[in-house]
Amino acid sequence: MFDFLEGYDLLGAFWVTVQLTLLSAVGSLIWGTLLAAMRVGPVPLMRGFGTAYVNIVRNIPLTVIILFTSLGLNQTLGATMGAANNFETLNFRLAVLGLVAYTSAFVCEALRSGINTVPVGQAEAARAIGLKFSQVLTLVVLPQAFRSVVGPMANVLIALTKNTTVAAAIGVAEAALLMKEMIENEAQLILISAVFAFGFVCLTLPTGLILGWVGKKVAVKR
Amino acid sequence: MSSVLYDAQGPRAKRRNVILTIAFVVAVAALMWWVIGTLQDKQQLDWEKWKPFLSGTEAWSTYIWPGLENTLKAAALSMIIALPLGAVLGISRLSDHVWVRVPAAVIVEFFRAIPVLVLMIFGLALYSEYTNVSSDDRPLYAVVTGLVLYNAAVLAEIVRAGILALPKGQSEAALAIGLTKGQTMRTILLPQAVTAMLPAIVSQIVVIVKDTALGGGVLTFPDLIAAVSPMSSYYGANVIASFTVVALIFIAINFALTSFASWLERRLRRGKKSTGAVLKADDAAIAGSAATGAGSGV
Numbered sequence: 001m002f003d004f005l006e007g008y009d010l011l012g013a014f015w016v017t018v019q020l021t022l023l024s025a026v027g028s029l030i031w032g033t034l035l036a037a038m039r040v041g042p043v044p045l046m047r048g049f050g051t052a053y054v055n056i057v058r059n060i061p062l063t064v065i066i067l068f069t070s071l072g073l074n075q076t077l078g079a080t081m082g083a084a085n086n087f088e089t090l091n092f093r094l095a096v097l098g099l100v101a102y103t104s105a106f107v108c109e110a111l112r113s114g115i116n117t118v119p120v121g122q123a124e125a126a127r128a129i130g131l132k133f134s135q136v137l138t139l140v141v142l143p144q145a146f147r148s149v150v151g152p153m154a155n156v157l158i159a160l161t162k163n164t165t166v167a168a169a170i171g172v173a174e175a176a177l178l179m180k181e182m183i184e185n186e187a188q189l190i191l192i193s194a195v196f197a198f199g200f201v202c203l204t205l206p207t208g209l210i211l212g213w214v215g216k217k218v219a220v221k222r
Numbered sequence: 223m224s225s226v227l228y229d230a231q232g233p234r235a236k237r238r239n240v241i242l243t244i245a246f247v248v249a250v251a252a253l254m255w256w257v258i259g260t261l262q263d264k265q266q267l268d269w270e271k272w273k274p275f276l277s278g279t280e281a282w283s284t285y286i287w288p289g290l291e292n293t294l295k296a297a298a299l300s301m302i303i304a305l306p307l308g309a310v311l312g313i314s315r316l317s318d319h320v321w322v323r324v325p326a327a328v329i330v331e332f333f334r335a336i337p338v339l340v341l342m343i344f345g346l347a348l349y350s351e352y353t354n355v356s357s358d359d360r361p362l363y364a365v366v367t368g369l370v371l372y373n374a375a376v377l378a379e380i381v382r383a384g385i386l387a388l389p390k391g392q393s394e395a396a397l398a399i400g401l402t403k404g405q406t407m408r409t410i411l412l413p414q415a416v417t418a419m420l421p422a423i424v425s426q427i428v429v430i431v432k433d434t435a436l437g438g439g440v441l442t443f444p445d446l447i448a449a450v451s452p453m454s455s456y457y458g459a460n461v462i463a464s465f466t467v468v469a470l471i472f473i474a475i476n477f478a479l480t481s482f483a484s485w486l487e488r489r490l491r492r493g494k495k496s497t498g499a500v501l502k503a504d505d506a507a508i509a510g511s512a513a514t515g516a517g518s519g520v
Contacts, residue, residue, distance in 0.1 A: 061435035
């Protein structure tokens, strides 16, 4: 029944999906946190930059961003991402770059909403004992904010997992591209689709359940 | 805003802010200098490359308007079809009967867990194999099918959250005066829930508009993104200019929608007639359904 799978690297394709997800998740967590710090910081120019970045990036379709990294950054401007001769690595890195640029806007917003849940008294107390802004943020506010945004962050991570399929637009050999190829070559449309749907359910469902549980565990009881 | 994380600033903090501002300006200026230098290097800033968009209407009428029309058509069709489907699914999930509630929940969670692109690829193959939809129309059908399946599930969650957000007294009072469950839902809960979830629904339109781009990027749907390649090769490799124009159009549409959603939200929160239940505009993934928190506008 499943002999149509022969000759296709199904696990390999999903492994690329997982790699795309994890690398982009780490990247957008870092860049998104920096953006959030800028947006809540005392420097007006940085606040403006953070706000502009988020409002611009989250209103552009991810497809446009990913296509731009390939057609614009690479083919027109000649950015090689340290992989000039290897198309596979190059497209993979471009896709990660696009995903990080896009997802960090949502990470920033999730974090910012988490910062808003921290009671003002916490920051006031921290300032009263003489902490600087950077100390207030890193020692008092962000640790509490991170704990209250596990749920929203899980949503962003799940969305990111699903968004990695957009990398198919620039030919990264991940699950959606393999699915397209298999559907073109094989006859079992429903079965193939069911296999890939099952694969994505396996990736996203546990993420949501586990992080949902973690979120409840670590949430600051108030 | 300023009271949450920092006080009114003293002389030292002000000095530090000035230094930070200058450092930031220098960093951004260096980046811009490098970007503009690279752009100039590759002749992407030449007037020739930008002229088609800034003077004359040929580029707009040949490439951009037809593409934008398809993008908006797909988005509008998906929204119109997905809304009633989502309402039915969302209400079914609140049903008292297990045999209605559970299947609806399974359908909703399943379609939220799967990437829209996978649904679109499936749709494309489905129409070419089992129907006689002409090959020109197939991409539109596939895009709309994928978007409807996914967004019906997300809208179902919005509808469910909207109904759950209403005060419990509303349905209790309705049942107490003798309305049936169906009447309570139709005449009491739904009308109020629709108001409460309007901001979330408008935000979901933004997601739909963005997702139509998948059709042009991966399938062969002739939308705004698909217009970039032919346009930039026709006007002498003005890739950067074409992408900028397309991105600006998307930003304009979606920014207008987002602003409208948050204006709606503010207005509804202020209103005195409502029950005060309003779903947040930027958060479609409210109220439980812990498993797959899709939505949330990403």
